Amino acid sequence: MRLYLQTQPTSADAPRYVQIVLEQDLLGGWTLYRETGTQGGKATLRREQFLERDAAMAAFEKARDSQLKRGYRLMFSQGLDGPHGR
Numbered sequence: 361m362r363l364y365l366q367t368q369p370t371s372a373d374a375p376r377y378v379q380i381v382l383e384q385d386l387l388g389g390w391t392l393y394r395e396t397g398t399q400g401g402k403a404t405l406r407r408e409q410f411l412e413r414d415a416a417m418a419a420f421e422k423a424r425d426s427q428l429k430r431g432y433r434l435m436f437s438q439g440l441d442g443p444h445g446r
Contacts, residue, residue, distance in 0.1 A: 365427050376432075378394065379395040393407055394406045
């Protein structure tokens with residue numbers, strides 16, 4: 361599953377983005393990647409590992425919801441049922 365969220369661009373600043381990716385690894389665990397940064401600038405990548413799918417999904421949804429509350433807009437989603445993954 362993959363989400364790409366972005367802030368509304370202003371005239372002075374480049375928009376900020378967050379990319380959240382949830383993937384299953386070869387051993388059956390789950391990895392949550394969170395990439396944040398400025399469009400065309402530096403980025404930070406954080407990785408979290410989970411043994412259970414339910415815990416990984418809960419972390420994915422929590423990361424998504426916190427960014428939506430901060431004003432980020434969903435630009436792209438892949439592997440989800442609806443626009444908010446519900």
